[in-house]
Amino acid sequence: MSYKFQKLKDYFLNQHKECVDLTFEQIEKILGFKMCDSAYIHRAYWNHKSSPTHTFPKAWVEAGYEIKDISKINDRKMTFIRK
DSSP states (O other), rough: OOOHHHHHHHHHHOOOOEEEEEHHHHHHHHHTSOHHHHHHHOGGGGGGGTTTTTTTTTHHHTEEEEEEGGGGGGGTTEEOOOO
């Protein structure tokens, strides 16, 4: 079974930076498709701890990153930091 967000996970696995800033547009370009509406309005969509059933956050968590500041959802960008 293929993982829907594998391209994003691969992107993070290939990063060697401590901090990665991505706009939602950049994330969608990496994925090759538009994120669902929930990604634009619900912080829980990005948080693997508050929503463990969502597979989207696994893309960066399994690659060793976490979101630095979830409040940037309104700015449509995220900062990921290496754990």
